[in-house]
Amino acid sequence: MATVVGRVTLSLRHPAFRGERLLLALPWNTTTWTTAHAHPSEKPATDALPFDPSIVVYDELGAGVGQQIAISEGREAACPFKHPSPVDAYCAALIDETFYQETRP
Amino acid sequence: MRLALVKGHATSTVKHHSLEGWRLLVAQPVDSSDRPDGPPQIVLDSFGAALHQKVLISSDGAEARKMVGSEFSPARWMILGIIDPERSLAL
Numbered sequence: 001m002a003t004v005v006g007r008v009t010l011s012l013r014h015p016a017f018r019g020e021r022l023l024l025a026l027p028w029n030t031t032t033w034t035t036a037h038a039h040p041s042e043k044p045a046t047d048a049l050p051f052d053p054s055i056v057v058y059d060e061l062g063a064g065v066g067q068q069i070a071i072s073e074g075r076e077a078a079c080p081f082k083h084p085s086p087v088d089a090y091c092a093a094l095i096d097e098t099f100y101q102e103t104r105p
Numbered sequence: 106m107r108l109a110l111v112k113g114h115a116t117s118t119v120k121h122h123s124l125e126g127w128r129l130l131v132a133q134p135v136d137s138s139d140r141p142d143g144p145p146q147i148v149l150d151s152f153g154a155a156l157h158q159k160v161l162i163s164s165d166g167a168e169a170r171k172m173v174g175s176e177f178s179p180a181r182w183m184i185l186g187i188i189d190p191e192r193s194l195a196l
Binding site for chain 2: 103
């Protein structure tokens with residue numbers, strides 16, 4: 001899971017990158033999930049969510065900035081391409097909503 | 106393969122065509138004493154795992170692609186099975 005924070009445009013590019021659309025995204029870690037779904041009373045003062053270091057994600061679904069997306073990393077990120085591709089992070093889904101419950105109530 | 110606790114789910118209408126119709130659960134990989142160990146993953150669920158249930162998840166995309174029936178699918182994490190709490194032992 002990641003949050004899109006920007007776009008990346010290449011002036012020179014790897015031959016496999018034709019017509020690519022690249023997003024700058026911040027991957028979620030456990031604290032991101034718990035903070036995002038914390039009870040309003042327990043919400044931290046700053047509304048900034050803690051994220052992991054940003055990564056660049058190849059996108060074919062048209063995710064916008066601020067959108068939550070599900071990403072596929074590693075070898076599987078190159079699977080959707082017919083020709084061999086150096087992509088290692090791929091936007092697999094635009095997430096509408098999430099439900100997260102840390103512990104049983 | 107990792108032990109993980111189901112912590113929630115995610116819904117998505119716009120997604121890779123191979124993921125259509127698949128339940129997307131949020132699984133938090135845990136260590137042997139159920140402490141979070143690594144970021145939560147969005148996993149494909151074919152067993153109907155319930156909230157807070159302990160499951161076995163795998164990042165082997167080849168099996169996930171077979172499961173969704175598309176060799177071009179970006180699917181990676183999937184639930185391999187549901188842990189039987191009584192008969193599982195963690196020393």
